């Protein structure tokens with residue numbers, strides 16, 4: 001439909017019909033067998049007419065059912081406006097890929113795009129039009145359960161991933177490609193900084209900090225053309241994001257020029273009354289509309305009060321019309337007026353959902369997301385060695401992660417299933433082994449197997465429900481029963497490899513002296529196959545942490561790109577009066593960017609082609625990397641920069657570029673990065689994004705804690 005057609009359509013709508021376009025209800029209102037429920041269902045008090053005129057539905061999927069609902073909906077809608085189906089497709093639809101935090105550890109943007117493309121294909125043939133992904137929240141505190149949905153603590157890496165996901169979901173134009181979907185970036189803004197890592201808690205930070213660290217990944221998604229933005233549950237400078245006009249109108253609409261739909265998070269409009277910035281639901285509707293929220297998810301403040309509000313304040317009608325137009329426009333952009341069923345296709349759904357080709361990509365993604373944290377030489381497992389695979393994760397299929405809505409655990413490959421394909425002689429137990437409270441029988445069976453084996457693979461971690469939404473933890477160690485189990489096994493076997501399933505960086509106290517530690521995260525449907533390949537050396541691990549592992553939770557939040565203090569460790573002769581703890585180091589246990597492989601990479605001298613950078617000039621920074629091992633491998637060469645003197649305090653290092661380098665055994669290669677003035681800009685106290693003349697350190701190395709440095713000067 002052309003723009004003037006949309007305008008005419010809008011003009012022909014009654015007030016009720018307009019307002020209904022701004023309502024989003026869960027699929028449970030339409031179909032009996034829907035599983036979606038990610039928040040409290042309140043008594044919404046809507047009429048049958050509201051329900052069958054609501055502009056969008058959350059959490060509906062399944063081609064046949066979606067077609068049925070759309071058909072019924074179109075029959076009932078006076079003007080034949082189709083309904084939009086939106087859903088939480090976060091890291092896969094039915095083929096489940098590793099959780100986003102794991103994908104972040106791949107540093108592989110092409111693969112992330114592929115993952116999103118396949119997710120879009122499976123979702124669209126099942127009737128979904130919009131996916132609530134990517135989540136671009138920057139995270140620094142693993143107590144927060146939702147770190148599993150993020151790609152970590154670095155603004156640049158998050159921005160790259162947000163862009164890759166949007167491209168993968170949307171393609172060039174989802175209107176022209178029915179196997180793509182519209183993407184929704186979330187949660188705008190700053191949700192990753194909830195105080196103390198406690199879910200839904202207050203966020204308090206300066207505007208400058210928000211801009212410098214937190215906004216860039218959402219904005220990258222917007223630049224990539226994302227169609228929808230979801231608001232966050234938290235406050236931004238005292239005002240909940242969902243009622244925050246400065247955030248949504250000033251920053252998002254005016255500065256970022258975002259023209260797509262802004263949708264509230266689940267129930268967040270009504271929660272303005274619970275935050276107590278609105279005295280009642282009517283005022284909540286007013287605040288949200290004025291702030292710029294187009295669609296209200298799952299509560300009915302708009303449905304019940306917008307008409308009355310517009311009668312009292314006629315200028316609101318313009319805002320209302322704009323919101324409705326955005327909803328109609330997305331429907332039109334996706335081609336729903338021409339074909340309301342769009343990609344939904346039961347036959348195709350049957351054929352491509354969880355097909356072999358998609359499983360193959362899930363396996364590749366899992367392989368690239370696994371991070372080898374520790375290896376005293378025990379890995380890869382040598383041929384002919386008697387191995388036991390034991391512990392709560394060994395036979396577990398609970399490896400999809402908390403956001404695998406349509407994923408089915410029974411379709412996942414467990415570690416034991418994967419391992420048996422490589423070594424059918426591994427010893428495994430038959431007793432079910434619980435993550436929190438294993439039976440004495442299960443533990444003693446496992447300990448006996450450990451006794452009879454040369455090498456033990458101990459599969460530990462968190463069950464999936466321990467991370468994700470509404471799953472913050474204050475103590476992020478492994479459950480005590482697992483630490484005790486580890487001690488028992490360690491006592492009788494000196495060759496212990498720990499494999500971890502978890503949705504957050506953990507405090508690894510209690511298992512640090514394992515001979516090898518493999519971080520598997522929640523690796524998705526093909527997890528067991530990928531893990532076996534890594535453990536037995538069929539695949540050389542290449543994952544690099546996108547989020548720091550603390551030594552212990554008392555250090556949290558911990559992140560590599562921290563600001564310098566006035567009393568940093570290391571420069572004062574007086575050891576007492578420095579920024580430190582009395583009982584633990586400042587450093588992370590495993591820093592951002594870290595990850596081992598079966599290769600040994602050595603870095604040579606860092607050479608700059610010049611030491612002075614003009615505003616329009618370039619410096620080439622070159623370093624030689626050598627693979628001094630017998631294993632072909634993949635190294636992620638990382639470039640960081642530090643601004644030595646800024647107008648505001650600068651981080652001690654910031655990732656500015658990286659290169660993933662496939663290096664065959666015994667070979668070396670020169671890697672050259674280009675440094676330009678644009679990489680040196682930051683937000684000043686007046687919020688301007690500029691660079692300062694002066695000195696900078698450039699640092700290159702295998703991770704954020706192991707770097708070689710050179711200095712240059714920017715002249716302006």
Ligand code: BGC
Nearest residue numbers: 038039088132186265266469
């Ligand atoms: C979550 C969102 C999600 C939405 C819809 C909310 O509770 O915060 O991330 O997209 O529910 O299910």
Ligand code: BGC
Nearest residue numbers: 566567574575576577578579
């Ligand atoms: C302390 C101040 C104190 C000053 C003079 C500083 O190290 O932070 O609180 O008044 O020394 O002793």
